[in-house]
Amino acid sequence: xxxxxxxxxxxxxxxxxxxxxxxxxxxxxxxxxxxxxxxxxxxxxxxxxxxxxxxxxxxxxxxxxxxxxxxxxxxxxxxxxxxxxxxxxxxxxxxxxxxxxxxxxxxxxxxxxxxxxxxxxxxxxxxxxxxxxxxxxxxxxxxxxxxxxxxxxxxxxxxxxxxxxxxxxxxxxxxxxxxxxxxxxxxxxxxxxxxxxxxxxxxxxxxxxxxxxxxxxxxxxxxxxxxxxxxxxxxxxxxxxxxxxxxxxxxxxxxxxxxxxxxxxxxxxxxxxxxxxxxxxxxxxxxxxxxxxxxxxxxxxxxxxxxxxxxxxxxxxxxxxxxxxxxxxxxxxxxxxxxxxxxxxxxxxxxxxxxxxxxxxxxxxxxxxxxxxxxxxxxxxxxxxxxxxxxxxxxxxxxxxxxxxxxxxxxxxxxxxxxxxxxxxxxxxxxxxxxxxxxxxxxxxxxxxxxxxxxxxxxxxxxxxx
Numbered sequence: 001x002x003x004x005x006x007x008x009x010x011x012x013x014x015x016x017x018x019x020x021x022x023x024x025x026x027x028x029x030x031x032x033x034x035x036x037x038x039x040x041x042x043x044x045x046x047x048x049x050x051x052x053x054x055x056x057x058x059x060x061x062x063x064x065x066x067x068x069x070x071x072x073x074x075x076x077x078x079x080x081x082x083x084x085x086x087x088x089x090x091x092x093x094x095x096x097x098x099x100x101x102x103x104x105x106x107x108x109x110x111x112x113x114x115x116x117x118x119x120x121x122x123x124x125x126x127x128x129x130x131x132x133x134x135x136x137x138x139x140x141x142x143x144x145x146x147x148x149x150x151x152x153x154x155x156x157x158x159x160x161x162x163x164x165x166x167x168x169x170x171x172x173x174x175x176x177x178x179x180x181x182x183x184x185x186x187x188x189x190x191x192x193x194x195x196x197x198x199x200x201x202x203x204x205x206x207x208x209x210x211x212x213x214x215x216x217x218x219x220x221x222x223x224x225x226x227x228x229x230x231x232x233x234x235x236x237x238x239x240x241x242x243x244x245x246x247x248x249x250x251x252x253x254x255x256x257x258x259x260x261x262x263x264x265x266x267x268x269x270x271x272x273x274x275x276x277x278x279x280x281x282x283x284x285x286x287x288x289x290x291x292x293x294x295x296x297x298x299x300x301x302x303x304x305x306x307x308x309x310x311x312x313x314x315x316x317x318x319x320x321x322x323x324x325x326x327x328x329x330x331x332x333x334x335x336x337x338x339x340x341x342x343x344x345x346x347x348x349x350x351x352x353x354x355x356x357x358x359x360x361x362x363x364x365x366x367x368x369x370x371x372x373x374x375x376x377x378x379x380x381x382x383x384x385x386x387x388x389x390x391x392x393x394x395x396x397x398x399x400x401x402x403x404x405x406x407x408x409x410x411x412x413x414x415x416x417x418x419x420x421x422x423x424x425x426x427x428x429x430x431x432x433x434x435x436x437x438x439x440x441x442x443x444x445x446x447x448x449x450x451x452x453x454x455x456x457x458x459x460x461x462x463x464x465x466x
Contacts, residue, residue: 009053025117040334055080083113096138
């Protein structure tokens, strides 16, 4: 008979030998292992089973990203243990800000795995080590997005304001919320004030005086932020629309680090200030439309979010994420988008960025058929994105002239020799072109080439490209 204090642990592992190994460890901990071999069936049963922990064995990169995100969308407090030899999974968990997602090597002793299981479950029961609540899911593993995710903890250690710039629809508010969620202020309010929606007088009262309220509830939200002990995070959205009359007052706030709430100067509030802007502030400064000193003060810590067309590798991940999110909301099984459709998505320039992709995926889910876009979506007839055009130019630049010269120099060239020379010389040209395109940033070049950083270093040395 099952003991009253026994609780369930869900295990996803298609390999029978590894299944038995994990089952034995879970049972030794005093928990009931519920075993699944397929991700979809496992995810379908998470809510009804209400487990204490999820354990999964090795999965491919795209599958592990999707599986972790789906578990967190189903129950954000649910901890995960991933047992895999793939070290990149550990980097993914760390960059995602998941303190309750642990990664262990299969070579670890059973006692280590056992103690990790017990620690994750104990922390969940005590309500600790899970980020203090929900953490915004920042999707993307491109070099640009990884850099942003890895920088967020450092931003939170500094008191300076954070400036987030990027085209409309790139996800500036999501990055701001992620900064808040991963900070010590996460248990206090996050308030967004859209500077373009409020007139100068109301903004003055709202931010610096005794506003009596406004139609969109910003005053009530800000009062809650002012009154929270320790302060929360204030997002000033669309900074380019900040009236000139208020720019000097905001500069004083940045210099002091405090907003004055109410009419008395002795009542101040410590806030984390994040500013977002869709326009190029540097250009506005040069045109005299934005104070240079305020811009310099805001730009101490800056994040530039690239447009979606410049991070094509994130498009399939985002497509799966939005599909899973909408299917979960509607209570239906996840809809799989075909590889052909995702390839077409990667060819579209996405002028509306992530917001446009999200809308397209939602439309597909609402239609009940993920591939209905195969005939109807503009993505199939779209002009290639800038990045894709660059890729086409990238490979077009590889000519056969080197091979022709080599053949002329050989009295009796063998097919094996010709093939080897062509492959080696072509590879060298492609690597050199990738380095030039990335301005000799080796990490970016490795991503362009689809190889590891270490492999690229070896190739650079082999072809004497350093």
